[in-house]
Amino acid sequence: MTKEKNAGLSVLKADRVYAVLRQRIRDLDLPPGALLKKDELATELGVSRAPISEAIARLTEEGLVDVFPQHGSFVAQIRASDVREGLFIRTGLEVEAWRQAAAIRTPELIVALDENLEGQRQALARGDLTHFYELDEQLHELIFGFIGWSRAMKFLDAVRAQLDRVRRLALPSQGRPEATLAEHARLVEAVRIGDPEFAGASMRAHLNAVAQAVEGQLEHYSANAG
Structure with missing residues (x-):
């Protein structure tokens, strides 16, 4: 060789x-x-x-x-500063990505989003949070792929690993997976009707809810780690 x-x-x-x-x-x-x-x-x-x-x-x-x-x-331990930085970057990128997707949506994109959303519903119904989380990630990747933001997606993936770890702690929280599914449904509906403002606002609301859950988990994690 x-x-x-x-x-x-x-x-x-x-x-x-x-x-x-x-x-x-x-x-x-x-x-x-x-x-x-x-x-x-x-x-x-x-x-x-x-x-x-x-x-x-x-x-x-x-x-x-x-x-x-x-x-x-x-x-590495989960660092609150890294997690909050990831949330800040994610908000800036994803709000605009969903806005753009809603503005230039296609029937093919809507079909893909609907299939993903149905998969999330089925995963949640059978209690498969691992697959639910995978589909959660894929939903957002669909949007970035559709608008052609491959470099932004790679950058986002590089900075969100810390956020992903603490989100793993947050997802099993009581009621959070169901709330996440409802938030995703609003995002898909915003794209379906072609409303960029609704899409951006829905994404921001979704990430605000994620941030609240994450902050609670960070407090719990810090108390136990310390």
């Missing part, structure tokens, strides 16, 4: 390891404060230590991992 092919495989392995670890951190499968044992992770994922180290370095840059020399690498 040539050096070029070896290098390409190394990049693919590092990317795969990064994606797996990042998702586990976002899903709280690797909770705040968890020690990342490189040897164990390498064995589990079928790679050498090098891709593990590369992935940890990338996650450290994102603020999802803290490295302490002589002690090891740990999943």
Whole structure:
């Protein structure tokens, strides 16, 4: 095998390891404060230590991992400042994205949004919050893809990981999944009728509700972490 092919495989392995670890951190499968044992992770994922180290370095840059020399690498604690920054950025991007989508909607977009919304209803009815959350993310990705904001979507994904972690804590809160579904239904309706102002206002109201739930979880998390 040539050096070029070896290098390409190394990049693919590092990317795969990064994606797996990042998702586990976002899903709280690797909770705040968890020690990342490189040897164990390498064995589990079928790679050498090098891709593990590369992935940890990338996650450290994102603020999802803290490295302490002589002690090891740990999943970062949830930081209120990072979460609030993520909410601020998300509001700025998503309010305008939904406004634009409502202004230039197509029948194909509405069909896709309706299918996603029905999937959310079914997931919630059977108590599958994991799938509900996946569809929640996909709903917003549909909008960014439709208006062609792929770079904005990548940027948003990079800054919202901390928010996603605390949202995992907030979603099971009593009544919150049902409220989220209702808020999503209003967003889809705003696009359906082609009302940018209604879409923007609905998105802002949705994120305000998310922020309230998140603040409550941050207080609870800080009290228990401290």
